[in-house]
């Protein structure tokens with residue numbers, strides 16, 4: 001029997017197959033991704049329709065309800081045997097509490113990452129940093145998701161500068177050869193400024209945890225821009241160890257399955 005895991009992000013849809021009793025790291029047997037606005041998004045799963053062994057579809061979505069329901073409907077048609085589970089901010093609350101004012105408003109992806117991080121590193125104080133369309137920085141203790149920060153992701157930052165000024169170009173934020181320098185031209189002023197704003201926010205989160213008497217054990221970095229951030233954090237000799245983990249949302253969905261898929 002197997003599980004289809006789906007992470008519908010603001011820019012891309014990512015998915016993986018897992019065996020229902022596997023461990024977090026070793027059981028992704030296939031993976032895929034597509035742009036959210038791609039017309040192939042719905043048909044991407046059609047080759048899986050013959051796979052009768054898929055017993056569960058576990059999904060995290062941060063896009064609109066209508067689009068998510070359209071995907072659910074399509075999957076129900078091609079895999080009628082599979083049960084559908086959708087993560088939300090209250091999922092597995094009995095395993096990991098939430099200090100969010102209204103936990104149901106926490107993004108499903110953030111909840112999934114918190115659960116995944118908690119299961120991977122139980123009894124640790126963690127910062128989970130997801131560098132995607134938005135960059136999120138979440139503080140997880142052994143008992144609670146304490147809350148976090150949401151800032152524009154790297155690509156959004158450069159797009160916003162480009163769109164709202166006359167002279168600033170859109171710079172690429174996809175390169176991975178990053179080190180922090182002062183900008184001595186427009187390109188570097190923007191690119192290095194974006195890197196500095198991310199490292200600045202992470203440093204402030206470390207400071208915040210310290211002031212709250214929470215001794216951080218580890219920072220987990222994930223998302224499309226994770227490599228850049230990990231390289232930078234290592235260069236800045238962060239006092240908190242840095243761990244790069246790919247597909248943290250999908251791994252969090254699998255963690256939820258292990259916890260019993262309760263909400």
Ligand SMILES: Nc1ncnc2c1ncn2[C@@H]1O[C@H](COP(=O)(O)OP(=O)(O)OP(=O)(O)O)[C@@H](O)[C@H]1O
Nearest residue numbers: 009010011012109131132133134155174223224225
């Ligand atoms: N190889 C890559 N593939 C896709 N995006 C990449 C890659 N390398 C860097 N990026 C950058 O990563 C960011 C997208 O990250 P990610 O795929 O985690 O976001 P997402 O699909 O929007 O998910 P979410 O909405 O959950 O953040 C963009 O800023 C993109 O420019």
Ligand SMILES: CC(C)(CO)[C@@H](O)C(=O)NCCC(=O)O
Nearest residue numbers: 062105106107108109110134150
């Ligand atoms: C912050 C994002 C966009 C990150 O993907 C997502 O988690 C989201 O839409 N969250 C809802 C609001 C919240 O988490 O408070």
